[in-house]
Amino acid sequence: MKAAVIVFPGSNCDRDLTVALAQSMGEQPAMVWHRDTTLPDVDLIAVPGGFSYGDYLRSGAMAAHSPIMKEVIRFAQRGVAVLGICNGFQVLTEAGLLPGVLMRNQNLRFVCKDVFLRVDQNDTMFSSGYTPGQIIRIPVAHHDGNYYIDADGHAQLEDEQRIAFRYCDESGAISKTANPNGSLSNIAGVLDPSRRILGMMPHPERLSDPILGGNDGRAMFDSLISSLS
Amino acid sequence: MKALVHITLKPGVLDPQGKAIENALTNFGFQGVNDVRQGKYIELDLPDSDPATAESTVKEMCERLLANTVIENYRVEIVDRA
Numbered sequence: 001m002k003a004a005v006i007v008f009p010g011s012n013c014d015r016d017l018t019v020a021l022a023q024s025m026g027e028q029p030a031m032v033w034h035r036d037t038t039l040p041d042v043d044l045i046a047v048p049g050g051f052s053y054g055d056y057l058r059s060g061a062m063a064a065h066s067p068i069m070k071e072v073i074r075f076a077q078r079g080v081a082v083l084g085i086c087n088g089f090q091v092l093t094e095a096g097l098l099p100g101v102l103m104r105n106q107n108l109r110f111v112c113k114d115v116f117l118r119v120d121q122n123d124t125m126f127s128s129g130y131t132p133g134q135i136i137r138i139p140v141a142h143h144d145g146n147y148y149i150d151a152d153g154h155a156q157l158e159d160e161q162r163i164a165f166r167y168c169d170e171s172g173a174i175s176k177t178a179n180p181n182g183s184l185s186n187i188a189g190v191l192d193p194s195r196r197i198l199g200m201m202p203h204p205e206r207l208s209d210p211i212l213g214g215n216d217g218r219a220m221f222d223s224l225i226s227s228l229s
Numbered sequence: 230m231k232a233l234v235h236i237t238l239k240p241g242v243l244d245p246q247g248k249a250i251e252n253a254l255t256n257f258g259f260q261g262v263n264d265v266r267q268g269k270y271i272e273l274d275l276p277d278s279d280p281a282t283a284e285s286t287v288k289e290m291c292e293r294l295l296a297n298t299v300i301e302n303y304r305v306e307i308v309d310r311a
Binding site: 057058061065093094099100101103104105106107108148149150182 | 242243245246249293294295297299300
């Protein structure tokens with residue numbers, strides 16, 4: 001199992017993600033700079049959080065068209081798994097690898113706190129380590145995490161069971177008060193039709209070791225490594 | 230040739246920033262302010278001398294980068310300005 005973490009100017013979760021992946025993989029992922037035009041032979045591409053290109057124009061918009069992204073798209077079309085976290089999710093929507101868009105948080109504030117997520121789909125390589133409906137605690141830290149898609153697109157996501165995670169309260173209830181950013185239908189993470197691309201706003205890498213204060217993110221990396229090895 | 234690009238949120242897409250501006254205007258005492266929508270305005274110079282070519286180039290720019298057509302509409306104005 002080999003992985004690459006893409007690094008843009010302004011990425012700031014690239015190293016945390018590398019540590020979390022290495023912990024589950026037992027070896028270091030490659031770190032690939034945005035100007036590079038080739039990727040090593042990998043089974044997983046991880047697009048990290050941060051503020052790529054200073055969020056100029058729209059979050060993720062510039063990064064989505066940087067040189068390495070042509071290669072990421074080519075690999076994704078070949079079936080290589082892609083995980084986008086936070087800014088990485090924004091980049092994947094802007095690149096057209098995932099549907100919808102992440103808009104400014106409804107309360108207009110940067111939100112940085114632990115939230116609860118309900119695992120709605122556990123039949124994916126990203127989430128097989130969780131039980132269906134499991135409630136996990138994962139931090140969010142973003143200004144633009146308000147997921148929006150038009151009604152037809154939303155219906156399609158629901159029909160095809162491509163909403164991987166939803167914001168919920170501690171008991172698992174999907175409520176407005178448990179929604180940190182105004183996302184449509186409390187959507188926290190979505191899958192592409194092949195279920196090999198996942199984008200999510202919360203940061204599993206930030207709670208993937210008990211020393212960080214929690215370990216609920218670890219199962220995602222363990223799931224990925226066991227599916228792809 | 231200059232292009233003036235107006236990017237606006239599609240009708241129906243919530244605009245919390247527009248709403249906050251609307252509330253602030255009301256607090257300033259401006260009465261009856263409704264439906265404030267915030268957008269973007271981008272100006273650029275083009276080498277083209279034919280307005281039709283320039284317009285189609287800028288529309289392509291909008292589709293590929295300047296606007297996110299999931300939530301945004303765009304309007305392109307070409308002006309002949311030195």
